[in-house]
Amino acid sequence: MFKVLTLPESFDSRPLREALWAEKIGHQITLSQARPTEAASGDDAESHEGSQELWLADPEQLPRVIAMLERQSRGEPLRDASAGTTTRGTASSQSLITLMRQTPLTWLVGLACCITVLFQYALGQAAVFEWLAIVPFELVGSQHIAPEPLSVTLSGEWWRLWSPSLMHFGVLHLVFNLLWLWVFGRQIEAIDGGWRFALVVVLSGVAANLAQYATGSVLFGGLSGIDFAVIGYVFIAARRRPTLGYQMQRSLMIFMLIYLVLCMTPLSSAIGLGAIANEAHLGGLLAGLALGLVLPRRTRRVTP
Known part of the structure; x- marks a missing residue:
């Protein structure tokens, strides 16, 4: 797995996970806990929000993930319905070729x-x-x-x-x-x-x-x-x-x-x-x- 993106802890990653699984993009999202930072006096500590880390089995799929996030920010469906099965089939073939090149x-x-x-x-x-x-x-x-x-x-x-x-x-x-x-x-x-x-x-x-x-x-x-x-x-x-x-x-x-x-x-x-x-x-x-x-x-x- 390759860590490719860091997202805010408050980000709702469920739609993204569903879209990635639907597109057969191997991934994992982990939660990184925030570490408190000490104040100048050393007596107080300020907590900062943690983050979610997105890991991909194939890092070359990152452009597709970014495209999904951009569509989500515009209020559009994460998956590109116009691509159709042909695009998905081509993506699967390209993914297999990529795996062979990587390993x-x-x-x-x-x-x-x-x-x-x-x-x-x-x-x-x-x-x-x-x-x-x-x-x-x-x-x-x-x-x-x-x-x-x-x-x-x-x-x-x-x-x-x-x-x-x-x-x-x-x-x-x-x-x-x-x-x-x-x-x-x-x-x-x-x-x-x-x-x-x-x-x-x-x-x-x-x-x-x-x-x-x-x-x-x-x-x-x-x-x-x-x-x-x-x-x-x-x-x-x-x-x-x-x-x-x-x-x-x-x-x-x-x-x-x-x-x-x-x-x-x-x-x-x-x-x-x-x-x-x-x-x-x-x-x-x-x-x-x-x-x-x-x-x-x-x-x-x-x-x-």
Whole structure:
């Protein structure tokens, strides 16, 4: 989210909110409490009116918001009825293009995962895993594998440290992981920029994969370690740098921690969750929390 306007506390923002939702413009309005200023004598304090802050998911929608406020000041309807559905459809298309331009790496990671899953279906899981697993391995019969040591990966096949993140065990696994990446990873790229987002994705992916490999696992995969990392990053950044516009409810973090702990107990198998890369989740979360402490910018990026 990007803070774009400051409005008086007395301003009735309900019509504006309704118009923004009707136009599918993602936004949030927060109330900023006024701070009392001390008088010269130091004995009295004068209270000043607070303000309402308007945040937009897409700052390029600001001209449309200003146009709405101008129509409201003239006593006209906030939405331009003459624009019709064609204009709204064009605006939606432009909004999608804008999102792709703002967060190209998020889209690229998601596309790479989708292409990898397509190859898994076309060529078979084993063929793709042989190329992308954290270490090379050979199939022995149909049930057992003979993995190489990690030194083989470190001596030249370095991509294997991260590439398991691309592989998924079914469409639902893929969709679930892409959803978390879209909600939280996109925030990092939009607010902190592409290179910080790339660092989070690469470093947390390597950390998650190495944590899972340390347990003796070889055939694992998925974005979930990175998902836990971006959740941890946004959670920390939203609290240490609230002016940047990161959005995450504390209750969601509590839910994810409960889910993480639950998956480490026998109850996860009993309720049908199946095999879960718990160490990858934990490694990714710790990496994301650490990166959230050091990477976020100190001030909000100015969008031209």
